Structures are given as structure tokens and as C-alpha cells.
Amino acid sequence: MSQPRSALPIVDMSLLNGTDDDRRAFGDSLRTATHEYGFFYLVGHGIGRDVRDRLFAAAREFFALPEADKLDVEMLGSPQFRGYTRFGGEYTQGSIDWREQIDVAAEYEPLGDGPAYLRLDGPNQWPAALPEFRAVITDWENRLHAIGLNLMREWAVGLGADRDVFDDAFAERPHTLLKLVRYPGRDTSQDRQGVGAHKDPGVLTLLLIEPGKGGLQVEHDGDWIDVPPLDDAFVVNIGELMEYATDGYLKATLHRVRSPEVGAERLSVPYFFNPALSSTMPRIDLPADLAAQARGVTLDPDNVISGTFGENMLKARLRAHPDVARIHHADLLC
Numbered sequence: 001m002s003q004p005r006s007a008l009p010i011v012d013m014s015l016l017n018g019t020d021d022d023r024r025a026f027g028d029s030l031r032t033a034t035h036e037y038g039f040f041y042l043v044g045h046g047i048g049r050d051v052r053d054r055l056f057a058a059a060r061e062f063f064a065l066p067e068a069d070k071l072d073v074e075m076l077g078s079p080q081f082r083g084y085t086r087f088g089g090e091y092t093q094g095s096i097d098w099r100e101q102i103d104v105a106a107e108y109e110p111l112g113d114g115p116a117y118l119r120l121d122g123p124n125q126w127p128a129a130l131p132e133f134r135a136v137i138t139d140w141e142n143r144l145h146a147i148g149l150n151l152m153r154e155w156a157v158g159l160g161a162d163r164d165v166f167d168d169a170f171a172e173r174p175h176t177l178l179k180l181v182r183y184p185g186r187d188t189s190q191d192r193q194g195v196g197a198h199k200d201p202g203v204l205t206l207l208l209i210e211p212g213k214g215g216l217q218v219e220h221d222g223d224w225i226d227v228p229p230l231d232d233a234f235v236v237n238i239g240e241l242m243e244y245a246t247d248g249y250l251k252a253t254l255h256r257v258r259s260p261e262v263g264a265e266r267l268s269v270p271y272f273f274n275p276a277l278s279s280t281m282p283r284i285d286l287p288a289d290l291a292a293q294a295r296g297v298t299l300d301p302d303n304v305i306s307g308t309f310g311e312n313m314l315k316a317r318l319r320a321h322p323d324v325a326r327i328h329h330a331d332l333l334c
């Protein structure tokens with residue numbers, strides 16, 4: 001397949017199997033890409049095509065279920081924002097996102113009373129009609145968890161910090177989240193919002209895009225650049241907490257998806273490598289040359305970035321799913 005051009009840098013994870021120089025080059029490319037773009041293509045990650053195909057097959061099976069089966073696991077029934085969201089159930093910047101999706105997050109016993117964000121802990125909703133679904137998703141989560149942890153350690157080194165500086169935040173009850181997403185084709189002459197412009201609220205997102213399907217756009221220097229999928233690559237971006245951890249040396253970048261044309265559709269699977277709800281990201285003491293390039297954390301009165309992941313995540317969930325918020329968390333809405 002010929003590759004459409006995109007300006008995003010390509011970072012090759014197989015360098016980690018090489019010499020010390022290769023490893024250093026990897027850390028440098030990771031740091032530079034996320035300083036300049038906040039986004040990159042990740043190749044050499046070791047996840048084979050068969051595994052990726054199996055995931056897309058599970059996604060297609062899920063979306064092809066009768067509506068009643070999907071509504072059986074509807075997110076409206078989940079105070080923890082897990083399960084199926086039909087078209088029109090999700091909002092970005094107050095406008096409807098034209099996509100359907102199922103959200104699956106890490107499952108833990110709730111801790112009980114405490115900060116409001118602890119309400120996000122709890123069970124998933126698994127589609128009863130698809131007995132294999134859970135195993136396929138769990139396998140995917142495990143593989144991506146390992147890649148996520150590995151990347152965090154390399155980032156730490158590339159930023160001049162101890163290799164394990166981020167480990168604590170992920171050591172217990174990491175609140176990872178995965179979505180299977182389907183963007184249907186539609187008349188795009190009016191509204192093209194598949195998902196509206198946003199930054200991800202967590203640490204790191206590993207995004208798998210259906211081969212050949214464009215639509216993702218990333219903000220860079222005031223323009224939108226197209227990010228078509230690259231064969232065998234993940235699209236990786238950092239979330240607001242990495243901006244927080246580095247005083248804005250690394251950049252959480254606005255991105256959005258444009259709806260496909262009528263007759264087409266687009267599947268994607270974002271995996272959000274998130275820390276524990278109660279964790280606060282460490283603030284890295286950057287070496288002087290990097291500190292001189294730190295831009296500070298974005299100050300937006302409509303989107304205040306908290307270093308405590310649970311606060312940042314709850315804010316994002318209440319905003320994206322107002323129907324779920326009204327049903328289950330009316331006391332948190334002002």
C-alpha cells in the first residue's frame with residue numbers, strides 16, 4: 001500500500017534492542033517528537049498484524065450486533081462510564097461527536113468513600129453475545145500496557161530523570177482505558193465532527209487506526225495536519241499529564257477526527273495508558289537546556305489541568321458524557 005505523506009516523526013522502538021547508542025537515539029527521538037509535535041508514529045513495537053487483525057475483527061463483530069445487544073451494555077447504565085455509547089451520546093466542546101464506541105477500562109474493587117473521582121472505579125459491561133470478546137480485549141490491553149510502561153521509562157531517561165520516576169504512578173490500580181470506535185460515513189458538506197478537537201486528559205495514548213483510513217488531524221503551529229495511518233505503526237500522543245510533568249516542555253496537542261464520506265466507515269482503537277486515579281504526576285526536574293525550552297503548562301480557564309489523574313479524568317468524562325453525568329452524578333454538576 002502506498003503511504004500518504006504526513007509530517008509526523010517516526011519513532012522506531014526496535015532501537016531498544018540495539019546498542020547503548022541506539023537506545024539513546026530512541027530516547028532522544030521520543031523526547032524531540034513529543035516536544036515538537038506531541039504526536040508520532042511508533043514502529044518496531046513487536047505487535048504482529050495477526051494480533052491487530054483479531055482486534056479489528058472483534059470490533060467489527062461488536063458493531064455488527066443487533067442494536068438491542070449493544071444497548072444491553074449501554075454506558076447510560078454505568079456510573080463508571082463503561083460500555084456502549086450510541087451515535088450522538090458523546091460531546092466535545094459542546095458539539096456531538098458522530099461516532100459509536102464501547103469503553104472498557106481496568107477493573108478494580110471500588111475503594112469506597114473518598115474523592116469524587118474514585119467513582120470511576122468499578123466493573124465493565126461485556127457483550128453477552130460475544131464470548132471471545134473479553135479475552136481479545138484483555139490480551140490487547142496486556143500487550144499495550146507493556147509497551148506503555150516501556151515508553152514511560154525511556155521518556156524518563158530522555159528527560160534526564162531516573163528511569164523509574166514514573167513507575168509509582170502506574171504500580172497499583174493503573175486506570176487504563178480502551179475504546180473501540182466506529183465513525184460512520186455521512187454527508188460531510190455540513191458537519192464533519194467525528195470527534196471534536198481535544199487533548200487527551202491522561203499520560204499517553206496508543207492509537208491503532210484501521211489501515212487506509214484517514215480523518216485524524218493534529219494541530220501543529222496553528223494548522224491542522226492530516227495523520228493517515230502508516231502501515232504497521234501506532235499513532236502515539238501524550239496527554240495533559242505529560243505536559244504537567246514537564247512544565248510544558250512536552251506538549252499535549254489538540255487533535256480531531258473528520259467523518260468519512262457516505263458509504264465509508266472508519267474504525268480505530270485508542271488505548272489510554274493512564275496512571276492510578278489517585279496518583280499525582282511527578283514534576284520532572286529538567287536539565288537546564290531542556291528547562292530553557294519549557295513553555296509552562298497551558299492555562300485555559302475552560303480546561304484546567306490537574307496533576308492528579310482522577311481529577312483530570314473525571315472532568316473529561318463528565319464533559320464528554322453529559323447524559324451519564326446527569327443520571328449518575330448530578331451532584332457533581334454545577
Ligand SMILES: O=C(O)CCC(=O)C(=O)O
Binds near residue numbers: 181200257
Ligand atoms: O479515532 C481516532 O483516530 C482518535 C480518537 C481520539 O482522539 C480519542 O478518542 O481520544
Ligand SMILES: [Fe+2]
Binds near residue numbers: 198199200255
Ligand atoms: Fe484523543
